[in-house]
Every structure is written in C-alpha cells, then in structure tokens.
Amino acid sequence: MPKDRPTRRQLLTAAAAAGAGVPLAKLALGDSSHAATPPPHLHAAGMDMSAPTHAAMVGHETPAPGGPHHLDALLYPPAPLPHQPGRVREYTLAASDRRIEVAKGVFYSAWTYNGTAPGPVIRATEGDLLRVKFLNGGSHPHTIHFHGIHPTNMDGVFEIVEPGDSFTYEFPARPYGMQLYHCHSTPLKKHIAKGLYGAFIIDPPKPRPAAQELVMVLSGFDTDGDGENNFYGVNGPAFYYAKYPIRVRRSQTVRIYLANLTEFDPINSFHLHGDFFRYYPTGSSDHFEYTDTVMLCQGQRGIIEIDFANTGRFMFHAHQSEFTELGWMGFFEVED
Amino acid sequence: MAPAGVASGLRPGAWRFWALLPLLLLVGVVALFASTGNSLLDLVGRAPPAVDRFDIRRVEFVPGEIRIRVTNPQRPKLTIAAVTVDDAVVPFELDGPAELGRLRSSTIVVPFQWVEDDPYTVGVTSSSGIQTSFDVPAAVEARGASPKGFLGYALIGLLVGVVPVALGLGWLPSLRNAGSRWIAAFMALTAGLLSFLALDALAEALDLQAGLPSGFQGPGLILLGVAASYLGLTFVAQRFSAAGGRERGAPLEGVALATLVAVGIGLHNLGEGLAIGSSIALGELALGTFLIVGFMVHNVTEGLGIAAPMADGARVGLARLAALAVVAGAPAIVGAWVGGFITSDVLGVLFFALAIGAALQVVVEVGRYVARRAPGGLRSGHVIGGYLAGIVVMYVTGLLVA
Numbered sequence: 001m002p003k004d005r006p007t008r009r010q011l012l013t014a015a016a017a018a019g020a021g022v023p024l025a026k027l028a029l030g031d032s033s034h035a036a037t038p039p040p041h042l043h044a045a046g047m048d049m050s051a052p053t054h055a056a057m058v059g060h061e062t063p064a065p066g067g068p069h070h071l072d073a074l075l076y077p078p079a080p081l082p083h084q085p086g087r088v089r090e091y092t093l094a095a096s097d098r099r100i101e102v103a104k105g106v107f108y109s110a111w112t113y114n115g116t117a118p119g120p121v122i123r124a125t126e127g128d129l130l131r132v133k134f135l136n137g138g139s140h141p142h143t144i145h146f147h148g149i150h151p152t153n154m155d156g157v158f159e160i161v162e163p164g165d166s167f168t169y170e171f172p173a174r175p176y177g178m179q180l181y182h183c184h185s186t187p188l189k190k191h192i193a194k195g196l197y198g199a200f201i202i203d204p205p206k207p208r209p210a211a212q213e214l215v216m217v218l219s220g221f222d223t224d225g226d227g228e229n230n231f232y233g234v235n236g237p238a239f240y241y242a243k244y245p246i247r248v249r250r251s252q253t254v255r256i257y258l259a260n261l262t263e264f265d266p267i268n269s270f271h272l273h274g275d276f277f278r279y280y281p282t283g284s285s286d287h288f289e290y291t292d293t294v295m296l297c298q299g300q301r302g303i304i305e306i307d308f309a310n311t312g313r314f315m316f317h318a319h320q321s322e323f324t325e326l327g328w329m330g331f332f333e334v335e336d
Numbered sequence: 337m338a339p340a341g342v343a344s345g346l347r348p349g350a351w352r353f354w355a356l357l358p359l360l361l362l363v364g365v366v367a368l369f370a371s372t373g374n375s376l377l378d379l380v381g382r383a384p385p386a387v388d389r390f391d392i393r394r395v396e397f398v399p400g401e402i403r404i405r406v407t408n409p410q411r412p413k414l415t416i417a418a419v420t421v422d423d424a425v426v427p428f429e430l431d432g433p434a435e436l437g438r439l440r441s442s443t444i445v446v447p448f449q450w451v452e453d454d455p456y457t458v459g460v461t462s463s464s465g466i467q468t469s470f471d472v473p474a475a476v477e478a479r480g481a482s483p484k485g486f487l488g489y490a491l492i493g494l495l496v497g498v499v500p501v502a503l504g505l506g507w508l509p510s511l512r513n514a515g516s517r518w519i520a521a522f523m524a525l526t527a528g529l530l531s532f533l534a535l536d537a538l539a540e541a542l543d544l545q546a547g548l549p550s551g552f553q554g555p556g557l558i559l560l561g562v563a564a565s566y567l568g569l570t571f572v573a574q575r576f577s578a579a580g581g582r583e584r585g586a587p588l589e590g591v592a593l594a595t596l597v598a599v600g601i602g603l604h605n606l607g608e609g610l611a612i613g614s615s616i617a618l619g620e621l622a623l624g625t626f627l628i629v630g631f632m633v634h635n636v637t638e639g640l641g642i643a644a645p646m647a648d649g650a651r652v653g654l655a656r657l658a659a660l661a662v663v664a665g666a667p668a669i670v671g672a673w674v675g676g677f678i679t680s681d682v683l684g685v686l687f688f689a690l691a692i693g694a695a696l697q698v699v700v701e702v703g704r705y706v707a708r709r710a711p712g713g714l715r716s717g718h719v720i721g722g723y724l725a726g727i728v729v730m731y732v733t734g735l736l737v738a
Contacts, residue, residue, distance in 0.1 A: 057425070057427070061427065063418070063425070102465070103418050103461075104418065105415065105417030105434075105463050106417045106418055106461055106462075106463060106465050107463055107464060107465065108465050223461070223464075223465025223466070223467070224461075224465055224467050230461065230465060230467055231418075238425065239425070322423055322424070325423070325424030326420075326424065326425055
C-alpha cells in the first residue's frame with residue numbers, strides 16, 4: 001500500500017472542487033440544505049400505529065437510516081441537456097472505503113464511488129463526449145466499467161486503477177437509454193457487492209417528454225459475508241422509501257430509470273400497487289410493455305413511465321416477498 | 337527464636353507490607369503495560385475483529401409476541417440493531433439495553449402473529465451487520481409463571497421424585513429379613529446406582545457447559561460444584577458421625593447413612609427436575625405419559641438405595657421415612673420450578689455438578705461401610721454383583737426415559 005496515498009477526505013475535497021456536473025459537495029457534506037419536512041402522519045392514512053404490528057413497515061415507525069431528503073441526490077437525476085453533438089460532459093468519481101448505514105443501526109464496510117452505494121447518477125445526451133475522471137481513494141484496485149458503446153481501452157476491464165492512482169475515461173455517449181456503471185476489478189462479485197455501481201442515463205437526441213424523473217438502483221447488502229444479502233434497498237438503505245414516501249403529482253408522468261445491481265441473487269423485480277406502467281426495456285427504443293411487474297437479472301435495466309390514475313399512497317416493492325421484507329419496499333405519495 | 341529464612345530480618349508487623357508488596361508491584365507493571373497501548377502486542381500481530389455474534393439463550397412464544405433472550409458472550413460491546421423472523425425484518429422493543437456489555441442480556445419483544453407448531457428462524461443482527469440465527473423446530477406457547485403452571489411443575493416433580501422414592505422405601509421391611517450378605521449386596525447396589533447417576537450428571541453438566549459463553553468457564557464451574565458438594569457432604573458426614581457418638585472416622589451406618597444417600601439422590605433429582613422443567617418450558621420435550629412413567633420406574637430404585645443402609649439397624653418410624661423421601665424426592669419439584677420458569681444453563685451446570693460431588697461422596701461413604709461391615713468386604717461376590725446390578729438396573733430403566 002503506497003505510503004503517500006492521499007487521505008479519503010483530501011480526495012473527496014479535491015473531487016468536489018473538480019466535479020463539473022456532479023453534485024458531489026452535497027454528497028460529501030451531507031444534505032442539510034433542505035428543510036426537514038416530516039412525513040405525513042400515519043393516522044392521516046387511516047392506519048393505527050399506536051402499537052407496532054406484524055406489518056408495520058410503513059411511515060414514521062419504520063426502522064430506516066438517514067433523514068428526509070438524504071437520498072435526493074441519488075433519487076433525482078441531473079436535468080437532461082438538449083442534443084448538441086461533441087459537447088463535453090465531465091464527471092469526477094472518487095472511490096473510497098466507507099462505513100455506511102445500510103439498515104437502521106447496521107453499519108457495513110462498503111466500497112463507494114463518491115461516498116455512497118450506489119454511486120452518483122451520471123447523465124449525458126447521446127453524442128456528448130463523456131469525460132469521467134476516476135480517482136481511486138480506496139484500499140483496493142478499482143475501475144469503472146460503463147455499459148454502452150465505447151472503445152476497448154475505455155471498458156474498465158484492462159485499465160486497473162491502483163489505490164492512489166487515477167484514470168480518465170473518455171468516449172462519446174451512446175446509445176441512448178438507461179445504462180449503468182460498476183467496478184470490474186476481480187473478484188468481481190466482491191467489488192460489486194461492496195457497493196461500486198451506479199446509474200448512467202443517456203438521453204435520446206429527441207428529448208423525452210417532460211416528466212417527474214426518478215432513479216432507482218436496486219441492490220442488496222451482505223453484511224455478514226455469508227454470500228447472501230441481509231438487506232435490500234432502493235438507492236441504498238433498507239426501508240428508506242417506506243419511512244420517507246416519494247411525493248409525486250398525479251398531473252404529470254412519473255419516469256423511473258430503473259437498474260438492478262443486486263449481487264448474489266439471480267434476479268430482482270419491481271412491482272407497483274394500484275396502477276399500471278409502461279416499461280421500456282433498456283430504454284433504448286419505443287417498444288414498451290404495459291404491466292405492473294417487471295423482472296430484471298443483474299445488470300438489466302429499463303425505463304418505467306407511470307400515469308397515476310388515483311391519488312393516495314401506493315406501495316412499490318420487489319415481488320420477491322423476501323426482498324420486500326428485508327428492506328426493498330417503499331411508497332409513492334400521489335398528490336393532486 | 338532462631339532467625340531463619342528470608343523473614344529473619346522483619347520487624348514485628350512488617351509482614352503486612354511484604355504481603356502487599358507483590359500486589360503493588362503487579363499494579364505498577366500492569367499500569368506500565370497498559371500505558372504502552374497496543375504497541376507491544378502489535379510486534380507479534382494484530383488482534384482479529386470480534387465475531388460479533390450474540391448468544392441467543394431462549395426464544396419464547398406467547399400470544400401475539402415472540403420473546404428472544406440474547407446475551408453478549410464476547411468482551412467487546414455488542415449492539416442489537418435489527419431483528420428478523422424467517423428472513424423478514426420486524427419491528428421490536430427491548431426489555432433492557434440495546435448495547436450489551438460482556439455477559440449482559442436483553443429480551444427482544446417482537447409483536448408477531450405466529451403459527452402454532454410451525455418452525456421459525458429468528459435472527460438478531462448486530463450494528464456491525466453480523467446476524468446470529470436461532471432455529472425453533474416448532475412454535476409452542478410458553479406458559480408464564482401462573483399458579484396453574486406452578487402447581488403443574490410441582491405435580492410433575494412429585495411424580496418423578498417423591499413418589500418413586502417413597503415407593504422404593506417400601507422395600508425396607510423385606511430388606512430387614514434379608515441376610516447380611518444380601519444386605520451388603522443391596523448396599524453395593526446403592527453404590528452402583530449412585531455411580532451411574534454421578535456419571536450421568538457429569539455427562540449432562542459437560543453437555544450443558546459446552547453451550548455456555550466461554551466467560552462462564554463451564555469446566556471450572558463444574559469443578560467448583562463437585563468440590564463444594566463432595567467436601568460439604570464429607571463435613572456433614574463427619575458431624576453425623578460425631579453426633580452419633582462414634583469413634584472418629586468410623587463409617588456412617590443406619591439412618592445417618594440413609595440420610596446421606598437421600599441428600600445425594602436429592603441433589604441429583606434437583607438437576608433432573610431442572611432438565612425436565614426447562615425442556616417442557618422450551619417445548620423441546622414431548623411430555624407423554626410414557627416419559628413420566630419411565631422416570632417413576634427409573635427413580636423407584638433410588639428408594640431402594642436409601643432403604644438398604646437401614647436394613648440391619650434399629651427400627652425406623654414412618655415420619656422419618658417420609659422425611660427421607662422428601663429429602664431425596666422434593667428437590668425434583670424445586671428443580672422443575674427453576675427449569676420451567678427461569679431456564680438458566682448456568683444454574684443447570686451448577687446443579688448437575690453438585691449432584692456429581694454428592695453422589696461420589698455417598699459412594700465413598702457406602703463403600704467404607706461395606707468394606708468394614710459386609711462379610712467378605714468389598715471383594716465378596718454379593719458386593720461385586722450388587723454393584724454391577726445397580727448399574728444394570730439404572731441402565732435398563734434409563735432406556736425408558738432416553
């Protein structure tokens with residue numbers, strides 16, 4: 001291990017200064033800019049929560065780490081930019097070892113991009129020149145392997161970045177759709193399970209209709225190292241969106257960029273209550289399926305578009321009951 | 337007085353200082369070592385991280401609730417962070433602290449609509465993410481400390497303890513008609529069955545201590561129990577002997593020896609009652625009629641063991657016999673209560689250890705009696721046959737409860 005390796009804090013600070021398009025300062029410093037809005041009280045939804053019962057994983061009583069808006073940087077993607085071939089989009093990702101709270105009171109020694117698992121959302125428009133500077137501030141060799149079309153020397157498989165080193169990935173963003181990125185160092189399973197992955201959105205040349213856009217990266221955490229996930233979640237911590245439901249308006253389409261990066265389990269899924277949605281596999285064409293449940297293997301992803309018919313609280317979760325009860329569940333609070 | 341050795345130069349009273357000096361020096365060396373932090377230990381390696389596993393002592397099912405008793409078996413503190421039932425995170429409340437120091441316990445109360453007789457896996461996850469699981473083969477409602485339960489355990493203790501011993505004492509009149517060789521044979525039989533009980537209790541104690549957190553030092557606990565009961569009974573036997581006006585060191589006989597046998601058997605029944613009580617409470621024991629009958633047959637022989645020393649002595653009144661039956665049998669009731677309502681493996685180990693020491697002491701006492709009084713001493717065919725018969729009787733009747 002090199003002795004002159006910069007500390008994690010130095011790296012993060014440097015990355016924050018260098019990051020052009022990543023809300024990194026927000027990630028590194030914690031999100032304190034938002035006023036804490038308490039979640040709607042459960043009695044309002046007609047539920048008596050005076051005593052916890054068997055099925056009480058909803059609302060304020062839910063054991064989930066973090067406060068309201070803590071995951072906003074991962075949930076809400078940066079705004080799309082209009083088609084402008086050759087424009088440079090710069091991002092900076094710094095790998096670091098970090099203990100993160102994956103379930104209420106449960107801390108996991110994760111490997112992260114920019115301090116969170118999943119890492120930040122990277123977004124570009126098709127034809128943009130993507131330039132991602134990667135600093136390895138972790139204790140193991142890492143890479144970034146992007147899904148999409150790019151030269152072999154930008155694939156994040158052969159260019160191993162040693163701790164303390166850096167590498168700049170540069171390639172035109174294509175094809176449009178919901179892509180993803182993850183570390184491709186060996187042992188691969190370990191590097192992904194530890195948290196090195198994130199969402200990578202490439203917008204089509206013809207912009208998608210305006211929508212309330214959300215990103216959901218599905219993953220699990222094997223906190224005791226037995227090769228099975230102990231907790232599952234969306235954008236990280238277990239039960240987070242059960243404690244803090246996602247507020248959306250009924251008047252506008254809800255678009256979810258969905259990716260599955262769950263290690264150990266062959267598949268994961270997304271199921272919406274009380275409504276149907278259009279599912280565009282990989283988001284790379286206009287073909288869609290009208291359904292309320294989709295199944296994804298690891299690395300599979302797509303775009304969901306929901307036009308809510310009703311207001312109120314609607315659950316979404318993995319339709320593997322086990323995942324649901326180990327944290328992969330949440331609620332939409334649909335308002336007029 | 338001629339001065340001798342290292343103490344020769346000491347002034348009167350100075351021995352106090354010299355007695356304390358090694359302790360003071362120890363404190364100094366410890367403080368010096370502690371002040372170096374881990375730098376000395378780092379020369380030879382690094383301590384591995386703590387395993388962070390809980391010790392789940394007991395999982396109880398009561399209507400609408402699952403209660404999980406957890407202990408921290410390791411030196412570093414351990415925090416209860418999440419609880420799962422059948423791989424589902426569940427809300428819970430704590431009857432005690434979430435952060436447990438060494439050997440400290442808390443009870444986790446999980447509101448849960450469980451299904452009778454279904455298997456469950458309960459998991460407790462520490463703040464470091466390590467999950468400790470506990471498998472329950474079948475959920476059975478735990479009965480709390482109610483007057484009904486109290487009476488129930490008392491009846492079970494009475495049936496497996498007092499009643500069979502009292503019945504076995506009924507052999508006394510026929511024993512009185514036996515010749516001295518046969519009396520010696522029955523005394524040897526008593527020693528045989530007590531030897532069996534001692535080994536049986538040792539096996540139980542070793543088995544139980546293996547499951548204890550290492551901090552309890554199970555083997556040391558067993559030795560402590562064995563030594564305490566063996567030496568305690570030796571002391572009592574000495575007193576009996578002195579009270580009977582016999583010569584110093586003479587073996588006990590008659591009622592005094594019978595009382596000692598009864599105490600030894602009573603201590604064994606304490607452990608046996610505890611084992612039965614906790615097994616019932618944890619739903620591990622199918623409490624059938626057959627099992628109760630088995631214990632009764634098994635324990636009738638204990639009554640015979642108490643009767644044998646009184647066969648050639650003075651007549652014994654009914655009240656005295658009843659008292660002996662209570663001494664030998666009633667601890668089963670106490671054991672059943674403790675096992676049924678407390679379930680402490682530490683107490684279990686201690687109870688069985690006490691039984692081992694008591695049984696061994698009584699075997700020694702009976703042996704001394706036989707050696708001095710029996711025709712032909714310890715080597716006679718009747719004595720050897722009786723001793724082996726005692727083991728065989730326990731073994732065969734033990735099949736009923738195994």
